[in-house]
Amino acid sequence: MAAPELQQTVGNIAGFTGTALHTGEKATLRLHPAPVDHGIKFKRKDLQDEPTIDAKVENLKTVERATTIGEGSVRVHTVEHVLAALWAMGVDNAIVEMDANEPPIGDGSAQAYVDLIRKAGVVAQDEPRKFFGAGDTMHVQSKTGALLVLLPDDKFRISCTQAGPNNKFTQFLSMEVTPAAFEREIAPARTFVYYEDVKPLMDKNLIKGGSLENAIVVRGEAVLSKEPLRFADEFVRHKILDIIGDLALVGRRIRGHVIAVKPGHASNADLARLIAREQTRRSAVAVSRPIPSGDGGLDTDQVMQILPHRFPFLMVDRIISFDTETKCVGVKTVTINEPFFQGHFPGHPVMPGVMQVEAMAQVASILLFKLAKTTSRIGYFMSADEVKFRKPVLPGDTMFVHAEITKSRGERLAKAKCHCVVNDAIVSEGELMFTFLDK
């Protein structure tokens, strides 16, 4: 097996100053290294307390012409080009510090940010990268004719068709997005705008920093810019740049093939949201390791990959053994540190009976997932019958939780007989029923 790809951050602090697109004022952007699993965060150095904004899809605010993210009342505008550069150049974790509400626009491409990342350097960290692997085909469609489809692929690819009004300037490009390909083929591609679209904004003085130095203006058949086109198909290349920047808000690397037809920030954001939602769904019951079929047990880590429960509600530490397909034994060490002892009861700590039933349900769920061999459904606890609490469970006790599936009908309904044992004596028992629903 190949070594896992590691997360990366920038090696040094590096920055540059330029003009902000909307205000036309000077803005300075500085990249700072950040620890593993930090992701990309923007920092508003110009505001009191220097608030940060997570570059995540849940913070997406507006997608008109450019992508704006925010938390509370704090905003950063036009984040897509710097995000595209960070993501495509392989930077997973960084702080993007700015003294304005938007980055300097540079020449309207991602070139300035690529240069900055080169200056800062990219260094590997000691945790593997997190990926979103495209599974079933996903797609988003908009009234304006944008269509984005995500297909499974073991690389990250984009195939994009761009078309202007009346299908003028129709261009197509398909590529695998790697740092080298991005730097060479995509980063230099500049923003392009249609004259009819920007005229009203110029009249209202809303794009004070906009000029032919940082955008290509298309007026009818004419292409106006200070510098000639950098590629014959510069427009579709910039569309790919924007897709990368907007999908960076997913917060994970994507393994998949994006097929984009007439994309814009709104449809890119829709796809980013869809992917993030699917990721959340998967993480809720993440099973990334196969459940052993023999007598082998599960350690805490493996238990937590199957069960969504976490401290203080995870009631099983380990599965010590499986017996055939339908029986297993879990173990829970009960310590005085359990939060429920604080109130149950002060001075006379006893483990609540309902927590023992919860422990039974969790151990039975592990069996059910194993039986169903799928995690695409979620089990709901329906009822508990014949529940008896025979002896108190006290701090320091090791509780063995036995579960046996006694009935499973049509993969929709299952019953489990369970009991808990401390010091070779049954302390509690019950019959639990579960139903399964598609997630």
Ligand SMILES: [Zn+2]
């Ligand atoms: Zn753009």
